[in-house]
Amino acid sequence: MSAGTPVLSVEDLEVWFDVPGGELHAVQGVAFDLYPGERMGLVGESGCGKTTTVLALMGLLPPNASVAGRVLVEGEDALAKGEESMAPHRWRDVAMVFQGAMNAFNPVKTVGWQIVEPMELHGIAAGRAARKQAAELLEMVGISGSRADRYPHEFSGGMRQRAAIAMALACNPKVLLADEPTTALDVMVQAQILELLVRLTEDLGLAMILVTHDLPVVAQVCRRAAVMYAGKVAESGPIETLFHDPRHPYTRMLFQATPDLYGDDEVTSIPGAPPRLDREVVGCPFQPRCDSAFARCAHEEPRLREVGDNHTAACHLNDVPAEVAG
Amino acid sequence: MSAEQTAMPPAEAESGGQLLEVEGLVTRYPVPRGLLGTIRRREQLHVHAVEGVDFSVGPGEMLALVGESGCGKTTTAQTVMRMVDADEGRISFRGQDISRLNHKQLRPLRREMQIIYQDPYESLDPRYRVRDTVAEPLLIHGIGASAAERDALVVQALVQAGLEPPELYLDRFPHELSGGQRQRVAIAAAMVLKPKLLLADEPVSMLDVSVRAGILRLLDELRRDGLAIVMITHDLSTAAHFADRIAVMYLGRIVEEGPAKEVVRTPLHPYTKALISVVPKRDPRDATAPQILTGETPNPVHIPSGCRFHPRCPIAEERCKTIDPELRTPGSATTPQHRAACILA
Numbered sequence: 252m253s254a255g256t257p258v259l260s261v262e263d264l265e266v267w268f269d270v271p272g273g274e275l276h277a278v279q280g281v282a283f284d285l286y287p288g289e290r291m292g293l294v295g296e297s298g299c300g301k302t303t304t305v306l307a308l309m310g311l312l313p314p315n316a317s318v319a320g321r322v323l324v325e326g327e328d329a330l331a332k333g334e335e336s337m338a339p340h341r342w343r344d345v346a347m348v349f350q351g352a353m354n355a356f357n358p359v360k361t362v363g364w365q366i367v368e369p370m371e372l373h374g375i376a377a378g379r380a381a382r383k384q385a386a387e388l389l390e391m392v393g394i395s396g397s398r399a400d401r402y403p404h405e406f407s408g409g410m411r412q413r414a415a416i417a418m419a420l421a422c423n424p425k426v427l428l429a430d431e432p433t434t435a436l437d438v439m440v441q442a443q444i445l446e447l448l449v450r451l452t453e454d455l456g457l458a459m460i461l462v463t464h465d466l467p468v469v470a471q472v473c474r475r476a477a478v479m480y481a482g483k484v485a486e487s488g489p490i491e492t493l494f495h496d497p498r499h500p501y502t503r504m505l506f507q508a509t510p511d512l513y514g515d516d517e518v519t520s521i522p523g524a525p526p527r528l529d530r531e532v533v534g535c536p537f538q539p540r541c542d543s544a545f546a547r548c549a550h551e552e553p554r555l556r557e558v559g560d561n562h563t564a565a566c567h568l569n570d571v572p573a574e575v576a577g
Numbered sequence: 578m579s580a581e582q583t584a585m586p587p588a589e590a591e592s593g594g595q596l597l598e599v600e601g602l603v604t605r606y607p608v609p610r611g612l613l614g615t616i617r618r619r620e621q622l623h624v625h626a627v628e629g630v631d632f633s634v635g636p637g638e639m640l641a642l643v644g645e646s647g648c649g650k651t652t653t654a655q656t657v658m659r660m661v662d663a664d665e666g667r668i669s670f671r672g673q674d675i676s677r678l679n680h681k682q683l684r685p686l687r688r689e690m691q692i693i694y695q696d697p698y699e700s701l702d703p704r705y706r707v708r709d710t711v712a713e714p715l716l717i718h719g720i721g722a723s724a725a726e727r728d729a730l731v732v733q734a735l736v737q738a739g740l741e742p743p744e745l746y747l748d749r750f751p752h753e754l755s756g757g758q759r760q761r762v763a764i765a766a767a768m769v770l771k772p773k774l775l776l777a778d779e780p781v782s783m784l785d786v787s788v789r790a791g792i793l794r795l796l797d798e799l800r801r802d803g804l805a806i807v808m809i810t811h812d813l814s815t816a817a818h819f820a821d822r823i824a825v826m827y828l829g830r831i832v833e834e835g836p837a838k839e840v841v842r843t844p845l846h847p848y849t850k851a852l853i854s855v856v857p858k859r860d861p862r863d864a865t866a867p868q869i870l871t872g873e874t875p876n877p878v879h880i881p882s883g884c885r886f887h888p889r890c891p892i893a894e895e896r897c898k899t900i901d902p903e904l905r906t907p908g909s910a911t912t913p914q915h916r917a918a919c920i921l922a
Binding site for chain 1: 815817841851869
């Protein structure tokens with residue numbers, strides 16, 4: 252899986268938000284590599300920092316945010332000089348389908364016009380050539396190119412989501428960040444969109460980060476996932492390993508909280524709520540909700556470390572010798 | 578003795594153990610023609626939201642109405658609750674046909690059938706404390722002689738909804754509660770009237786994964802205590818886990834209905850089969866080739882002839898274009914309770 256060089260490398264990513272009365276440490280040292288054609292899931296509860304992480308990769312955080320760390324796009328640090336180093340990569344190398352993108356079209360412009368606009372802004376194509384490319388992009392996502400001169404309200408929800416994906420692909424990016432791309436859609440339409448995303452990554456060699464709270468969606472689409480909790484990666488690894496051999500209780504409890512079509516096991520919620528990130532968290536951030544916490548967890552924070560092949564977890568339980576953990 | 582006990586009608590009237598029986602329910606909404614259309618007497622079109630739906634729910638039972646948006650599941654529920662008027666059909670609640678009752682006649686029945694909604698952020702009044710939100714239904718129905726008596730009922734309902742200790746929640750405003758807690762307050766406000774039937778319209782779809790299970794298990798407990806629940810959901814996995822029976826709707830009709838496990842493990846209708854094949858499974862090893870239907874559900878203004886599913890059906894035959902199949906138990910079913918509306922099943 253880790254063949255070649257990563258198209259995107261994230262190192263020690265930190266994001267703080269200035270909030271009334273202090274700072275909110277939303278992303279705390281997130282790191283991962285993404286290889287061409289790879290599909291990675293970024294999962295966790297709301298507020299765990301998954302959307303903030305991908306917005307930081309696009310340099311699209313609100314003005315009250317400060318960022319640290321390195322985001323290497325094909326070896327170049329996009330964070331090094333702020334907007335100056337980020338701008339050349341945004342949309343051209345790294346593109347994003349936003350949460351609720353299908354409802355974010357300008358209602359008074361045609362869909363085709365809205366796909367042509369980023370191409371012209373980034374000097375990819377202009378005029379007739381751009382319109383031709385827009386039609387081709389629509390065909391690629393399964394919409395007849397002749398519908399480019401239609402308005403968003405003439406499209407169904409699923410079609411608008413396809414068009415939003417076409418728009419993100421307008422500058423021929425290498426990485427696609429998809430933030431909850433199917434959350435508001437029906438299962439059948441969701442299946443159509445997921446199939447489209449898989450096909451695009453395979454046909455175009457596009458790497459994708461799928462941000463979602465829906466573990467089964469990740470299980471279906473991605474080979475690898477990172478589970479985030481309280482701004483940090485709690486566990487990351489191949490999705491099969493995460494399901495069958497989780498090494499962080501949060502991962503296991505998240506799967507247990509998800510009803511499965513065929514599963515007979517009891518579905519249990521995770522008690523409590525994630526910690527506030529505008530205050531200092533002592534010990535393991537998951538400790539108050541964890542069903543396996545022990546004394547050490549309350550005062551010492553576990554570090555993310557290797558627990559298997561391409562598999563990392565941040566949990567003290569992995570230090571306990573097997574015979575003691577019993 | 579408090580007023581709410583004396584007001585209960587006798588339970589003997591229930592027919593065959595069913596609390597709610599719906600037969601041949603039809604609800605249509607007129608499509609606005611506009612002024613010109615009206616003057617020119619253009620044909621009045623209708624949205625065929627519900628087109629002949631039959632189902633029943635007994636005490637202590639949970640029925641899941643499952644389907645994609647626009648399939649008519651919410652309209653079915655709204656019609657049953659008499660929030661929308663039925664065009665045809667019979668809604669029998671505790672043996673009494675309520676489909677033609679007027680507002681005044683319905684009033685005493687309202688407290689026996691309660692509804693909770695999808696979005697607990699929208700369904701609670703932000704200016705009301707939890708105490709007032711939960712006490713409001715009591716005031717409306719004139720239950721409880723004094724504030725103290727009502728308070729006791731409110732506390733009881735909060736405990737029942739898992740908000741413990743209740744003192745911690747009584748004086749809070751909705752913005753001070755998490756999504757899961759808000760949905761519990763909405764459930765407490767419904768349960769304070771001690772209803773017989775609860776309609777839950779997508780009760781967990783707005784909530785975080787980690788708290789969904791808690792709400793669903795709460796509904797499950799209420800069901801065990803004898804409450805009849807109709808849960809509307811688009812999530813087959815949730816329905817499979819928590820409901821006793823599943824009814825799958827497509828374009829205003831129930832196309833398949835049966836015990837939850839049967840419907841999920843041995844679906845009979847091609848639409849259900851396709852739906853189940855595309856539900857993402859938790860275990861990556863369970864992934865099967867999804868059978869993706871092309872296009873989207875047709876417009877419910879122009880329902881296809883014959884079997885309404887035939888234009889998208891992978892196994893449709895010529896006769897499917899003309900025969901409108903009825904919901905029946907086909908030979909391939911493993912239990913007589915399992916029914917499907919397909920002549921090829």
